[in-house]
Amino acid sequence: MLNIADTLYRWCREARPFALATVVQVSGSAPLPPGTSLAVDTDGEAVGSISGGxxxxxxxxxxxxxxESGEPPIRASFGYSDDDAFAVGLTCGGELEVMVQRIDPADQPHLTTALEQASAGVPLSVAQVIDGPQRLLGRTLSVFGNGSAYDGTLGSQQADRAAANQVRGLLRAGRTARIEVGGDADTCPEKLTLLVHTRAVPPRMLIFGAVDFAAALSQAGRFLGYRVTVCDARPVFATPERFPHADEVVADWPHRYLERTEVDARTAICVLTHDAKFDIPLLRLALDLPVGYIGAMGSRRTHQHRLERLREAGVPEEHLARLHSPIGLDLGAHTPEETAISITAEIIAHTHNGTGLPLSRVLGPIHGSVPPAKAPSAAALLAA
Incomplete structure (x- = not known):
């Protein structure tokens, strides 16, 4: 539901009832993930999408x-029809399950608060009951900010506390996921399945080196939803005017800035300076941090010299193995804009365990995960 929070909040402010359809389970090559929603108000206005069409x-x-009926939440499944590809179903071959419920804003003021916070960009998670006793289906519990406060109820204090404890971890990780609570006679006797919708702070992209490639990469990173910082030790180059798409432009030594900034498992670090006096102290620090991606620009010869210097600086081999260099996928890129696509493509592939190969050369569902034991190797696919 948080994908359409702005419109839902407006409807709540206007006390306008609406029906909310949410993808609660996906299998195979379904186009949109769990948590994606479509809503329809009393005037027939629709917002959002649950299947791409x-x-x-x-x-x-x-x-x-x-x-219209005001009936309790209902579940419906949609899949591919072999007999009639134009029948109601997913022509992409996947299956999805949708829960549809009526929302009356006056009955759920805590949901209005959650949608307001989401619209304002405040990190939060909303846990929605998607399986359990009929009387509890569709109930929500919102966990805000750092996870210390929550609002709403899943039917009992025990269930609320149990859910909030699990939801806090998903909020910190920025993940939308299904969880289960209850089923324990001593704490929460009723077993509930919850879909936790999460709106986290944007992941960070730290670009070091105020060069033309950084200008293009900052634009691509922002388009992908990153909060982008460009950092360079040279104040004459590190200016907001040169990087209008960056959220922050910092004039400082790269390693000194990285020492004092916050990073997490979703952070992408892109080193574009290819200058040893900047690269080595920066990468020595970066490779010891729990970030999601570290890439460095430079030729293969530059990369080999860089590795030698990092080894001399005491960086262990297991840390060096985390370094993506030369940075980016082999797309034949030449311009800064093409190079930015190459770099962001590698970040996406690394984040989601993609192969980086053309989809026409990869077996299995496009949108689903192929079990590792059955997935063909890149070498085998290239040789095919």
Whole structure:
């Protein structure tokens, strides 16, 4: 639901009831992940998407049905139809399950608060009951900020506390996921399955080196939803005017800036300076941090010299193995803009364990994960 928080908050402010359809489970090559929602208000206005177009019409009708009847939340499954590819179903071959419920803003003021916070960019998670006793389906519990406060209820204090404890971890990690709580007679006797919708702070992209490639990369990073920082030790180059798409431009030695800034497992560090006096102290520090991606620009010869210097500086081999250098995928890029696509493509592939190969050369679902034991190796695919 947080993908359409702005519109839902407006409807709540106007006390306008609406039907909310949420993807609660996906299998195979379904186009959109769990947590994605479509909503329809009493005037028939629709917002959002749950399948990229395949089953929107059928879900829209379900929303109208639930909105008019006021019936409890319902579940519906959609999959591919072999007999009629134009029948209601996912022509991409996947399957998804959708829960549709009526939302009356006056009955759920805590949800209005959560949507307001999400619209303002405040980190939060909303846990929604998607399986359990009928009377509890659709209930929500919101966990805000650092996870110390929550609002709403799943039916009991025990369930609320149990859910909040798990949701805090997902909020810190910035993940949307299904969890289970309850089923314990001593704490929470009723077993509930929750879909936790998370709106986290944007991940960070730290670009070191105020060069033309950094200007293009900062634009690509921002487009992907990163909070972008460009840092360079040379004040004449590190100016906001040269990097209008960056959220922050810092004139400081790269390693000194990295020492004092916050990073996490979603942070991408891109070193574009290819100058040893900047690179070595920066990479020595970066490779010891729990960040998601570290890449460095330079030729293969520059990369080998860089590795030698890092080894001399005491960086262990297991840390060096984390370094993506030369940075980016082999796309035949030449311009700064093409190079930015090459770099961000590698970041995406690394983040989601992609192969980086053309989809026409990869077996299995496009949107789903192939079990590692069955996945072909890159070498085998290239030789095919």
């Amino acid at each position: 395949c089953v929107e019409g059928a879900v829209y009708e379900l929303c109208g049905q639930v909105l």
